[in-house]
Amino acid sequence: MLAVVVAVLAPALAAVAESALPASLLEVELRGGEVLEVPSFDLSTASAGWQNQPNLYWDFREADGENPAHWFPVVEPFDEGGEPDWLARGTWSERNIRLKPNRRYLLSTLIRADFDRRFLELNLGLACMDDAANPFPGRREIGFPAKTEGPRGWERFETVITTPPNGGIKLGRPTFYLYLGAEYERPVEVDFAIADLTVVELPQTPLVPAHDPVAEVTFAGGPGTLPMAVEPVQTRDDGTMEVNVTGVRWVVDPAAGTIAAHQRIDFPRPLATWSVDLPLGGLEVAREDETVAVLQNEHVALGFQCDGMLALYPTRAAEIVVTSELAAPFVRYGDGHLLASDGLGGFSVNPHPPLGSGKLPDTEPVTPDLDFAGFDRTDLESLSEAPAGWQIRWRLDAGERLFLSAFPPRAYDWEASFDLMWHLTYRGDPAGDYTSDWVEPVDTFLLWDFHAREWGMSFGDRYLAIDPAEIREHVGFAQDAGKRAIFYTSAWFFGSRDAELWADAVTDEVEEYGFDGFYSDGLPAVEWLVGYEELRLLRERLGDKLIVVHDSVPQSGRHPAALSPFLYTYTTATYMAEHLATDAGPTWPWVRYVIGQHRVSNAVGTVKGDAWTGPGFEKPMDPFLAGLIWNARRGEHSGEGINQEYVPVQRELRALWEEHGEDPYFYDRYLVEKARVLTGFRVGPAAMPIIEMANGKTTLRSRTEGATIHYTLDGSEPTGDSPIYDGPLETATGVRAIAVAEGLEPSPPTPAP
DSSP states (O other): OOOBOOGGGHHHHHHHHTTTOOGGGTOOBOTTOEEEOOTTOOTTSTTOOEEOBTTEEEEEEOOOSSSOSEEEEEEOOOSSSOOOSEEEEEEEESSOEEOOTTOEEEEEEEEEEBOOTTTEEEEEEEEEEOTTOOBOSOOOEEEOOSBOOSGGGEEEEEEEEEOOSOTTOOEEEEEEEEEEETTSOSSEEOSEEEEEEEEEEOOOOOOOOOSOHHHHTOOSOOOTTSSOOBOOOEEOTTSOEEEEBSSEEEEEETTTTEEEEEEOSSSOEEEEEEEESSOOTTOEEEEESSSEEEEEOSSEEEEEETTSEEEEEESSOEEEEEEEOSOOSEEEEETTEEEEEOSSOEEEEEEEOOTTSOOOOEEEESSTTOGGGGOOTTOOSOOOOOOTTOEEEEEEOTTOEEEEEEEOOSOOOHHHHHHOOEEEEOTTOOGGGGTSGGGTTOOEEEEOSSBSOSSSOOSSSSOOBSOHHHHHHHHHHHHHTTOEEEEEEOTTTOSOOOHHHHHHHHHHHHHHHTOSEEEEEOOOSTTHHHHHHHHHHHHHHHTTSEEEEEOOHHHHOOOGGGOOHHHHTTSSEEEEOTTOOBOOGGGOHHIIIIITOTTTTOSEEEEOOTTBOOTTOOSTTHHHHHHHHTTOBOOBOOSTTIIIIIHHHHHHHHHHHHHHTTSTTHIIIIIHHHHHHHHOOOOSBOOOOEEEEETTEEEEEOSSTTOEEEEESSSOOOOTTSOBOOSOBSOSSSOEEEEEOTTSBOOOOOOOO
């Protein structure tokens, strides 16, 4: 029998009794959980403590016989300047409650609502903080209903929110967010009232081993038209098993108890080796197709995905230790996640303790004094000096998964990288805005405010068009101009964490209006594995249509180490670095190793960079020009100088690709140097030597002026101490080379013969 909360609602009961609302509205089913008192936040009294924000406050009304005592939001006019096109404001309870990481919390409210969903959104959330009340980014919001139908309009609205598996979470506050469109006149008294809020800490989700381990390492959806696939599993004479996917060669060695990842794209080499204290003998192929190969024995299931990810599911407690084969300068390690890259490729590890279980990733460095283990989660600039060979350990319980990956997972789409540039268009924009000279460089129009969501549509299971005829008109404007049309969505704000549900909602809009794709404002954060499956589903359904994902650390709240390449590879393009303040200038590691996505996910990495400053940046376009050196793109067609300064440079780089793009090392040999010359920023590696063979001789040259070339003749990797090239070599085999230039990093070595 379910318990009924009485004590925390007792003050409200007296006020409600006069209005004779049914008892069912006044009762909260605990579901086996425990009520958490929100101090000084009894909403039946005028003394409830709200932490209001500028231009938004909550006012109180006493019980009147028809309604219980309640609070309602009021939006005020701005004191100075014009009104913004939209208003986004959050309010909180003034006092904190104690929260635990990776736990589910029921938020139960008694509300009345009757507002216009098209231009207004009211959301309920739970902010997470550390012991000093410093907030963690990436809050979860759920939309209140726009119209309640209960007695006298009152209903009980409930939602469950899971806190992130982050050990730093200690405190929290109930939160209320209001997003208001320009259609409303200020001041606004929103027809919304809340009479009660109850927070319940639900029981821990038990860790129970799955009945079907294969289902735990396989996922819905697939690569669609993206060039990623799994090849047939091979068993060698020495007992090792080899699984080749497009970007990675996986080798399982039962005798050694190891799983090794080798890069296959651009720079074939070992990346990482995982030792597993589970018996790997007797593995059999449980499933095999072009999207996944599953190896299974009684102790473990291994799911090798086409995107370079390996899902590991133990049926008993296990310990996994990774050994890095790279001296990777960019390493991030936190919240249990690991991301390591040297700019040519890399690997990652991502834990996923069952949500709501209270379980946190159990991990620690094996190698002492690793510099990157001390990097703060907000540090996006420091580089590691740890040599290859460092180790980190993870411990898993039965029922807990670990995700390993190596990257890049697929080839880079150079043509898409030069073609893609989107421009925001709004309801009411005339047809001429799609054909003006200003937008001539644009190939895609993003319909920004054509659906009901003043921010992100955190309600419902389908997108609500404000004016369907207007959407069709604007899609026609764009496509008649020879452009593409995509629409705004948000997997992060979406009211459900059911991957199929969001994929259905997006698919319906694309098919209904003939969109050429979509833009998602973020992905699920705590439930990042849902985001992975959402993108797989949509890529399989939409084929080569555009998928653009705007994801950034301040919005998602994820640790930088958790930005997994195997997830983003299903996008056409990523859009990152919003609100990330740095004065690092053109050498900012974040744009090089993450934002650019080149040799990471190999999606097209585009730069938001609204707070990227530093030495050498004098004009608004300078950060985006510098990004070209790292093969990042501007993406959005906006900003002073976009047509005059940025577009001509990108077009010159495209012309260079049309001339030399057949070279698999086009970026290393051609683009990086040309981008330096065109932008004026002397950073990055020297251009990789070009090797030309004729008549039994080998000629070496670099497009970096004044570069010194070092070479070897035995296939070994050259260094700055190797012989200096000074003329044609009397050999046509075994030559490898690097270029070195003052003020630049050494080039990558030419590949082994």
